[in-house]
Amino acid sequence: MLIAKSIRYNNILVTRVRSLASCRKYSDTNEQRFRGKYDVIITGGGMVGCTLACAMGKNGLFSNLKILLLEGSTDKKFQLKPEYSNRVVALNQSTKSLMNSLEIWQHVEKMRLQPVRHMQVWDACSDALISFSSREILDDDVAYIVENDVLLEAVNIELKSSSVKNVDILYEAKVTGYELSKSGCQGNIVKMNNGDSYSCDLLIGADGANSAVRQAMGVQYVSWNYDQMGIVATLHLAEESANTTAWQRFLPTGPIAFLPLDSTKSSLVWTTPKSLSKELLSLPEERFVDALNDAMWKQYPRNSAVDACTSWLGSVLKRFDLPDSTERQLPPSVQSIVPGSRAAFPLGFGHSTRYVAPGVALIGDAAHRVHPLAGQGLNLGFGDVKDLVQFLSDAIYTGLDITHPSWMEKYESSRQRHNVPTQLAVDALNRLYGIELPPLVLVRSIGLQLTNAFHPIKKLIMSHAAT
Template identity: 40%
Template sequence: MFTLKHLIKPPLTKGFVQNVLTRCLFSQKGSGSKKYYDIIIAGGGMIGTTLACTLGKNTRLSGKRILLLESSKDSLYVLPEKYSNRVVSLNPGTKKSLTKIDAWKHINEARFATVKRLQIGCDGVNSQVRNAMGVHYLNWKYDNTGVVATLTFSEEFDNCIAWQRWLPTGPIALLPLNNSQSSLVWSTIPADAKKLLQLTNEQFVDAVNEAIWKVFKHNSYVDQVLKTFDGFLRVSNCSPGLNRRYPPKIVCVEEGSRNMFPLGFGHAASYVAKGVALVGDAAHRVHPLAGQGVNLGFGDITCLDNVLGEAAYSGSCLGNVNYLKVYETKRQRHNMSMMAGIEGLYRIYRSDLTPLVLLRSLGLQTIDVLNPVKKMVINHAST
């Protein structure tokens, strides 16, 4: 029996994905006892809802009762004509997970229980479940604020590439929405972020175009080394070539789409305790520069689903800490390496020291021409 309670929380975009996931949830009534739930999931966002769907599809958990807790008011979701300014970047691993629960086809087309055996915290960065566990939470705030908006280009084209440029104050990125629009994620200092939101639409568009196209002063020594290295690559027939594409000029920002939010880092020393597990932002938080935050959460779901399935199959209690530790070990090994890589990129690109500027420039140029290394990086980010 799979029993679920969920209240829809509207926000291609997070709201749309969440609505699709909610439609994939199901409830089957039965005559079993209603005095307890086997699993309680706190937080009905994308991660919590996907986890509920995934566990509900797990045949080894077919006899378990699951409760999804969400504090938002129940409301009918209607797909808005305009895009939300909160857009997520989903990798192939996430797509596979959503396909497994029959949610991807929809995307492509368009609190209390008397007794609990396992509580899962999917309640975000300020997780109350994590706080109740009392685990050490390493965290800090970046001197960056994320500015988001929906942008329209001057012409339609095959908009299938996500763009990112590093500016002195932080990265600016464009995530494709359709052939004429992209979602902006601009990380900059808080003072500049506030100014960007106070600009008129025309001034904001000018500021974005300048940020994307402005030629900044280069280090002459670094330029000379890169020129020499590029010549070496050409002689070695390893040059990446000159077939590069650039985004067209931006002409419009969607009315009302501009917003900003604080950026930070966070990681729980422990993901689990007896009868409790943390998933998604409740366990870890990263800078959005690599677009991997939500994908780490979906990876947590896949792993926890397998672990709980094994626990149920073996007849063990779902809150058995020995099984939950398997989940914690596997996900911390993956998440911490990814988080360290993202944090390393952030700190390297924040520096203007000549050795670091040269290191990052040569590193990216080398990875670009070494396909095996490039594939390895892509594969790790896709799991």
């Protein structure tokens, strides 16, 4: 185990790099060994936790705070490989502006990203579709597809740069328990499996969907597992093109999306029932490709009444010079997948009823988990980072304590006001499109056609998704 950078407590520089062996000495005695007091401890060095550490480290108002970032996994050496990773995220404009403000985006650009300039989402059970294009809606790219590894590396370059002086990082940090301050005045204790312990005034849980910090807070967590898996893979497309369109088709079994990577490759996110995902994962790669092309192209059973209504509405919209669903583009065909790139992830919903407790705050998936169909999970987490840093810096500026309830409550209500409606809307979409009952297909198809036709509604949706 290595502790990167120097560790200070009680204003004494203790050591620059400590090895696992020295830590073991204390665990062998089975005693809790106090290793230091920090102002802020962030548990979880995923994309959200690292970005928060970086944002706090770069903010002059926090320069007197000693911050410790605890990450359970190793400090992996990153190397950009020619093959794309199968784990990618769609990042919105708000995330880009956060990353720009932290000088992280330049590193992503130097490695690789693909802009999404057009997005087409359509229903397999009707002709209804919605499309978003950068020119039409935002005058900027709709989103950016970035590999998780690339983004984390870009964050780490800045986090470990000389512009961040007050953040210590402890890798392979296995937290076994927390003693949380009841009032926020006594400080929190973080206990490690090697017998070490740390204390802090403010503890931030960025430790993902199974957050142990959230469990220690004892807050109510509303959660359910979808009986669905998200299958991911890297796809070779049949034809070369600019490939800046993201495609998503809602099948009765769940949505399938192709996210552009470069002129010939896209990344797959395919939601399927668990039973089907097992079958799809066990198919030989050529047959999996056939299943993919079927999912994007196959004609599903249609209801003639639904078709008649949507085509009538389409003609009315056309008469008023409004876009109708017939103006669709054809999605790409898949030629092959990158060998071994198929994987599947369980999908679930999670909402922590409280994001804060005295001296403790949650961010990212620790606070909220959302279905990936709208590509919002990580973007919501970065929104948490932005707001937390903003409210905490306002509090420090006005002379308040870093655990003062007023900023923490502002953070919680601001984030829940944004996150909860997004989570519920995404959950509702997933449920709505899982139903093949003709009256419901009709309602959702008309809704989609009208939303597609009226720019102000589309703009509203896009601006919510972009923040």
